Amino acid sequence: MYGEEPSEPAVHASEVFRATGARDVLELGAGHGRDALYLAAQGFNVQATGFSATGLDELRHAARARGLDSCVTTAVHDVREALPLPDASVDAVFAHMLLCRALSTKEIHALVGEVARVLRPGGTFVYTVRHTGDAHYGTGTARGDNIFEHGGLAVHFFDHPLVDALADGWHLNQVHAFEEGELPRRLWRVTQRRPH
Structure with a gap:
């Protein structure tokens, strides 16, 4: 859907993580x-989760084809459930356009709590979300909780208070505004770090 080139946020995340x-x-x-695949090619050990077993199969095949299969592991996972990882087991977490799916504010808080649990002290979380300045905000079918469905896709549009609330107990390093895609979609790239 998005091609094979890495997203701009992944390139940024790689630099921050390194x-x-x-x-x-x-x-x-x-x-x-x-x-x-991009993060693995940059030398990271990547655990990739997703809702689609088919997508993860394609990822494993592509990792093998590029000689990156020793650096990439996958797991089918629903983000509304606990992450299948032990406490303090990863150095960094990346999520592009995931937190702004059709998740309630309560579910988003629970997910970020899980991210905090699996991150080691001082670990970094980089995520991107569409925000309330986006052209689709307030259009389409309102589903409540700042969720609007447009063209079959339900999006939870973030505002600044939600970003701030999700950074409670973290060090909020940066909220960077950027645009992506045809509309264009208006997003924030948030970088926050667990205290040591």
Whole structure:
């Protein structure tokens, strides 16, 4: 759907993760794996999770074809459930356009709590979300809780108070506004770090 080139947020995340000395990275919502493959090619050990077994199969096949299969593991996972990882087991977590899916505010808080649980002290979380400045915000079918369905896709549009609330107990390093795609979609790239 998005091609094989890595997303701009994945390139940024790679630089941030390398600067912090990260080795083990968890990607949430890996899809067909373009960003997981990029991160693995940059030398990280990547655990990629996603809702689609088919997408993860394609990711494993692509990792084998590129000689990256020793650096990539996959697991089918529903983000509304606990992450299938032990406490403090990864150095960094990346999630592009996952938290703004059709998740309630309560489910998003629970997911970020799980991210905090699996991150080692000082670990970094980079995520991207569409926000309330996006052209689709307030259009289509309102589903409540800042969720709007447009063209069959339900999106939870983030506002600044939600970003701030999700950073409670973290160090919020950066909220970077950027655009992506045809509309264009308006997003925030959030970088936050667990205290040591």
